[in-house]
Amino acid sequence: FFKDNPNVLRTDEKSLAHNVQYLCDLGFKSNSLLLILNKRPLIWKLPNAGLLERVQFLWNLGLTDGQLKMAVTTFPDILTIKKKKFQQILELLRKLQFTSKQICQVIADTPQVLEESEYQTELRLQYVLFAMGITDYKEILKAKIFKYSYEHIRLRHLLLERLGLYQVPDKHGKTKIRNPSLCRIIDSTDKRFASSCANVSLEQLKTFSEMLKEEKLEEDDDNLTDEED
Amino acid sequence: KKWVTAESSALKNDPTHLALSYFDQHYGSQFPQNWPLIRLALLSLQKYGALVNTFCHGYEAIERLANLGAEEFVQHAARDLQKSFSEKNWQNKIKTGDLDAHTTGEYLQKSSEENGISDYEKTFVSQQNTEEKSDHFVEDSWRDQYIVAAGFESKLEYMIGQENSPDDPANMIDISAPVDSVQFPITISPFLKCFIFPHGNFQQLPPSRLESSSGLLYYYTMDASSLLPVMALDIQPNESVLDMCAAPGGKALALLSVLTEGGIVLNEPATARRKRLLSVLDSYVPKEFINSGKVQVTAVEGQKWGVTSKNTFDKILVDVPCTTDRHSLKERDNNIFKPRRSQERWNLPSLQEELLCSALLSVRPGGDVVYSTCSLSTLQNDGVVQGAITKCQEEFDLQIQVVDLSPLATCLSSVFKFSDITKYGQLVIPDLTANFGPMYFARLHKKA
């Protein structure tokens, strides 16, 4: 650790020790703790009070100890990110009609959402709601959509739709075929998705992804010329 | 932001949506394994080819295409094809020779010299129509096969609406009536050239430029599989040809580039479409050539040719109106799946059969007809071929043989994906890595 992070020797030893101690008290094992510290040197220098305040803030939001640990492990920046940005994202999630409990879930599962642009976050949710016709927020939470890029979500959906394996539910929520769950569509590796959901080869999935890039370029071109007309 | 996806955008009466659910119903059972992947390709970015305009003399445009990574595929296939025909020992199989051997042989020699291959064997006639062979053929591949006859489609659609099984044998016609099959070697004109981007390269072709010296466009952009019917027709430079359904004229341009000495009639009854054809000719073919008397544009219903011009042409291309599957999924305008056009759609197979019969009457004995569609429908493909052969045999006493096009398909199999479920013709099926087609083509030979 010291070899990789010689700068650590130059930080204030006392606040470092304090912070480490505090995180230990929260229940982080030394292994994951090292990993976190390794990834995020900012935490070394964080004033002790700042750290306490942030953790308190997360508790107040309603995060359980487990959720807190999950979020910090996958996204240590959650401890250092600017409060203002944090508030903005929370505001957005509320606007997008997530309940407080669901917001905690989002933060625990996909804390990355905190550093995404609001546009990107909204785009992904809207895609799932309107292009895919998913209405159940529980399903959306389970699929961890904020962990994946808009392109990832769009690609998986379009592939299935064009294969005839996904149908947008009609007004009454009905489809002629049985759609795979959102979670199986979005939250899986390429290999698993290709073989067990789309029933194509990994090669075909890659080809489709290449094709989609070119198709997007074409569409953008078309839109440009349309506007010129 | 608006979300437009293949299906979510579809209103109930959107013809592209109607087309898709129609295809799901019909092609799902026609291609039990492949349909999802064909569907995926049909709904994805199509690939094109650049048919080189032989009337241009410059090479800049072609060099530009090559620099972008495009590759010529026709001449490449031509070489493979020659090899495959000379490797097989055709002589052993010769039974009868009712082909016009003279002109074909001469041409073979000429084109092989041009290609720098001199030792090409000029033997080619092979027929499998001996008793035992054709029996064998029927038994092996055509037994227990059913195709719905022309005219039954509307009834079928009605039944499907009633949720009855479309497989009810009462509505099926046994097609196991024996049809002769025959093999001819195919030569490919050295003038036919087409550039495409290789597999997995999804680049789009840049629009063609004008050659300043001639004022003509360098290349015509079309589905590369559209050249296959033309290749299958195996036009010799001095033949007389009819293109019965010619507009907008992609295949006509390919035919014109091959026909250096013969003559061609380009027929198109629909006025607006004929205008398109004329403007395409205008942009690609020199005025002198159009006015040389070798090219004639006519506007009659295709059905008339068999009555007015019996036994006339050496070769006829019948590129019939069809459900144009890819177009029907993409474009709302002019879509044959518009509810108000259902009657017209239901009548397609019988119109197609009439046109093919007319061509079979109008071709000279010993001549050939290529029938083609850009649909996956067995009903419009093998079904029409079967129907027309039977009708021509029964009503007009014509002896029609199906020319085996599998050698052509084999040498093009690295470029196009071919279906293995056709009986008479070849069918290019759309595939993500080779997103051409659909294109069905069958070649019929009228016995002398």
Ligand SMILES: C[S@@+](CC[C@H](N)C(=O)[O-])C[C@H]1O[C@@H](n2cnc3c(N)ncnc32)[C@H](O)[C@@H]1O
């Ligand atoms: C598939 S398109 C031909 C495409 C053309 N061969 C090409 O490669 O560009 C079919 C054409 O047949 C024409 N057609 C329709 N009814 C016809 C008829 N009864 N006789 C001849 N042509 C007809 C249509 O107007 C249409 O232009």
